[in-house]
Amino acid sequence: MxxxxxxxxxxxxxxxxxxxxxxxxxxxxxxxxxxxxxxxxxxxxxxxxxxxxxxxxxxxxxxxxxxxxxxxxxxxxxxxxxxxxxxxxxxxxxxxxxxxxxxxxxxxxxxxxxxxxxxIIDILSEIGVIILLFEIGLESDLSELLRVGPQAAAVAVIGVAVPFLAGTLGLLYFFQVPVIPAVFAGAALTATSIGITARVLAELQKLTSPEGQVIIGAAVLDDVLGIIILAVVAGLAKNGEVNLTDIGIIIVSAIVFLVGSIVLGRLLSSYFVALLNSLKTRGNPLLPALVLAFVLAYVGQIIHLEAILGAFAAGLILAETDKRQELEEQIKPISDLLVPIFFVCVGAKTNLAVLNPAIPANREGLVIALFLIGVAILGKLAAGLGAFGKPGINRYAIGVGMIPRGEVGLVFAGVGAASGVLSDALDVSIIVMVIATTFVAPLWLRGVLVRAEAESKEEEIPSLRDLQADVAEQDRENSRANSDGIPADMAEVDQVGIPEG
Known part of the structure; x- marks a missing residue:
């Protein structure tokens, strides 16, 4: 209230x-x-x-x-x-x-x-990202997500492990940062903002492409892994030890929730559609669908996951029904109303003052930030290598798509600042890393995907030109044969040579 x-x-x-x-x-x-x-x-x-x-x-x-x-x-x-x-x-x-x-x-x-x-604006912003993930779920292909599941899992694990280890060890040995703050900063490098990447993919109509599905699947798993890591480092920061029971509960909750909601949703989707077909009032099927999305978002939140995961799962479930296209059209105005609030608020919360080297407290943080930015980018690019067994898939685009930290990175920075374990310099460096990856990744991803599409079209053009050249050459041979009064099919025989006499 x-x-x-x-x-x-x-x-x-x-x-x-x-x-x-x-x-x-x-x-x-x-x-x-x-x-x-x-x-x-x-x-x-x-x-x-x-x-x-x-x-x-x-x-x-x-x-x-x-x-x-x-x-x-x-x-x-x-x-x-x-x-x-x-x-x-x-x-x-x-x-x-x-x-x-x-x-x-x-x-x-x-x-x-x-x-x-x-x-109130913060709450509207959170509702906006819930609507965004519900829309992304509707536009995703569950069967394709399951097909790319092993690749998405590999991308997520690499994208978490490499930045975490490289960041933590680098801070320990190069910058002599104490263990717990170094672990916390390394954990902040593991995050991926599914909202930012998904928006770029949707705008380019690449959401259902193999690259798009791997990125979305990996980002969802990355979010779950990030929550687990956050729970670990928050426990370290608070008590100096890790509560394995709490971590186990989070892991089991994540698996049961994601798998269970999708399996149960697919089993009950036909009954849900029958209910929708029986309704006669305005707002059908959008409002009942949003009820489902909000209920799953609520469940996701209270079991210490993220509300956005519940909304995404609801979208995936409804995408398997014949109401998918109708829901996609009806959700667009709601998305246009609420989603911009989320992105504008992410930008508004960005503190550019931490980039000012004239402030003495920022200088050390900016030096550490350069290291963290390098690890944040290279670690996620390495994650793209996890997309194995898919010939022709753009691993580079997958890696770039995993780079933005966005609001997820800000959550890590906020928890770290509240815990008191981060020095001013390290706090500044994490925020700068989040700013850099959030603003660079959308432009970078768009460039990679647009360039890949252009190169694909260029590869098709030479084959067309070769075909046109062959046709033109054949026409010239026919013209020469006809001018000599020889049938075109006999001209080839004459070129080989026919014995005289």
Whole structure:
């Protein structure tokens, strides 16, 4: 429940009146934040498209522009902050200043409105990525995902193991970082943002390609492995030891949930479709499908996995039914409404101040960041080699598709900062690594896939030209034979030679 509405019910008459009066101000604050988000996503997305860049890159950069690093229109409260810190954040928001000047927002109400607005936009952002993964599941081919399962598993394992080991050992021996912080930073290198990569694949209509299916399958497994690793390093940071029981529960939960939901969903899908066919009201079949997606998202979240995995599983299940095409069309407007919120918010939370070498605390972090960026990129490129047994598959594209860390990397950075085990320099280096991989990967992946498609077409052109040349040569021979009064088929015999006499 909204804490302000709870205050209305539990506080005294005076406090309840103040909280109730804030509700309209929270509403207009959220509405203005959405105006900023949609303008940023559309303007920056249009510019990106016209420059032949992926639209998602435009949305991320649009988020940076309206975030705290540039215009300060969209500022977020992250983690536990004190009253003074919250007030400072609220005053740093240009949007809050605008509301204070135009909507009669008092100084005393500023922090409450800012806090509520930040929380609501964050929730809408999370719903946006849930919708995105549900849509990706609908557009995926479960049979193809199962076929590329071994390759996806190999890509995921390599993409987790190589960056983790290289990053941890490099920090230990080259930078003399203590063991637990080094392990934590190495764990942050294992993440993959399925949302960012999937958006690029969908825009290029490569989601159902062999490369796309391997990337999606590997990213899902990577997400599960990342959660397990996060649980391990969080335990190390908190207690200095690993609780094997908790890790075992997470692993078993992940297997049972992903496999069980898909198997059970396929068994019950015919009954679900029959139910959909019997409904006569508006919103069918989209609303019942979203109910299924949200229920599985809820289950995924409460068993310490991710809500997005549940939504993806729901999409895969419904993609096997004859409602797939109808659902794909109906989900698009919902996706267009909510998904940009997620990407703009990821960009808005990017703190460009950590890139400033003039700040002494950043210098050591930037040096370590260069090392982490190299490991983050090379480790995921190596993961592409795991796509074995698939002749002609673009392993390079698979590796590039696994590079972006995005919101998953920010989760690792946030947990590390909250635990207190990371030094300022190491915290800065992880954030810089996340920024670099998040913004470079979409453009890189698009370039790789577009170039591969162009090369494929060029390979077809020579064979066509050879055929045209053969036809033209045959026409010339026929013309010469006809001009000499010799039938075309006899001309070849004459060239071999016929004995005279």
């Amino acid at each position: 909204n804490p302000l509405l709870l205050a209305v019910e539990t506080a005294g008459p005076a406090e309840a009146e103040v909280a109730a009066n804030l509700s309209p101000l929270i509403l207009v604050a959220v509405l203005m934040a959405l105006v900023v988000i949609y303008l940023a996503s559309r303007i920056a997305g249009e510019i990106a498209v016209r420059l032949s860049f992926p639209p998602v890159l435009g949305e991320l950069l649009g988020g940076v522009m309206v975030g705290a690093s540039v215009l300060g229109l969209l500022v977020f409260r992250e983690g536990q902050v004190t009253g003074e810190e919250l007030q400072t954040l609220a005053h740093s928001s240009t949007l809050m200043q605008f509301l204070q000047a135009t909507a009669g927002l008092s100084e005393g109400s500023l922090t409450e409105v800012f806090s509520a607005q930040s929380e």
